[in-house]
Amino acid sequence: MLRVLIRLYLITIVTFSAAIYMIPDLVIKVFHERFLSYNLDQSRGLQDLIVKQFHQVPTAQWTSLAQDLDQQFQPLEIALVRIDDADFSRYEHERLQRGEKIVRMGNWGWRTLSVAPLDGTLAVKLTVPPDPMDVNLLYWSINALIGAALLACLLIWLRPHWRDLERLKSTAERFGKGHLSERTQIPPRSNIGSLASVFDTMAGDIENLLNQQRDLLNAVSHELRTPLTRLDFGLALALSDDLPAASRERLQGLVAHIRELDELVLELLSYSRLQNPAWVPEQVDVPLDEFIDSILGSVDDELESPQIVIDVLLHGQLERFSLDPRLTARALQNLLRNAMRYCEKRIQVSVQVQPQGCEIWVDDDGIGIPDDERERIFEPFYRLDRSRDRATGGFGLGLAISRRALEAQGGTLTVEPSPLGGARFRLWLPTAV
């Protein structure tokens, strides 16, 4: 907010100062005659009185009278001058010769000099000296106080705007992170009320659309499971009959396809369950080393080659950590299965607990993930188009499920290049408050 306030203040103060110095000058220039005649009118009375004083004494005493008056009129300065004084302009000179008075104006149209002719050669000059230092300072302090008042005014105006904009920003951020029921709660009377209301309507529409999509996915997956189970059962029955070898082989191929479909449906169900915002993750205090051990044990028998080595690095003192064991295990198993598929011969699991949370890395020495695909691989059904990938099976849902499983607990899942040469998946779980 400070930056916006400073910028707005600078713009206002520069514009204000420029306006205050330029606009009066411009107006005085345009209406010069009017200001001049006004000043002449204003000074006429005083000048007439002074001129009368001069005409009451002989010309020889004018100099001493001028000195007396100068003393009396302090800080105004009174002096006798010649009409043909080089200080006068041609126009002023002509006026004085015609017996007319002249005035000069300074800043803001204030009178700085007025001259009245006494006879054909001499005139009496009344000079208004510049303001003394202390009065000047007082004028400047008025300017400074106006500047401070402007700043206070801007602050009062900006604060509610800023608060509402911050609320809009944090709502957009939370909404983007999957909290679909998040709304701005900005009242319509706010200056950004209409913007906030459009945002809220849009958020509501998106929430409805996503909910409908999730419900549809859920319903379709559920509906698919029944016929799939029937098919599986039917095929198992058919396989129990005496069949020619070729037919048995074909049926076994069909059973494999059905199992694959069943697996996809199960994955879809898990994914849509994790998408449900009403679903609250568990918080169980687990000993981290045993937890990691049990997950490694659960995927151990899926190792394709016995040459693959899995190292576990436990950094520092591993204490107990509060997490949702099912969700975290699910995410870690997916990452380990992927690492087993894509590694050459090394996988490394590292765990570190910090005061803010727990960090787990799954590294492998495989082909890694290209820079520009690092976010996309977390999208559902996204698979990298690499010849090796096609052979590995999978539906492209594993990483999407893993990320949702961590985000549901307030954590994150990201990928980066591994020091082993392949991919490093970084799981982050915040400490429960």
Ligand code: ADP
């Ligand atoms: P799938 O179940 O098809 O493997 P995932 O969501 O688990 O789907 O992975 C998405 C894509 O990310 C995969 O197709 C694969 O190309 C890439 N991938 C995942 N893990 C790794 C890894 N450890 N090394 C290289 N590529 C990987």
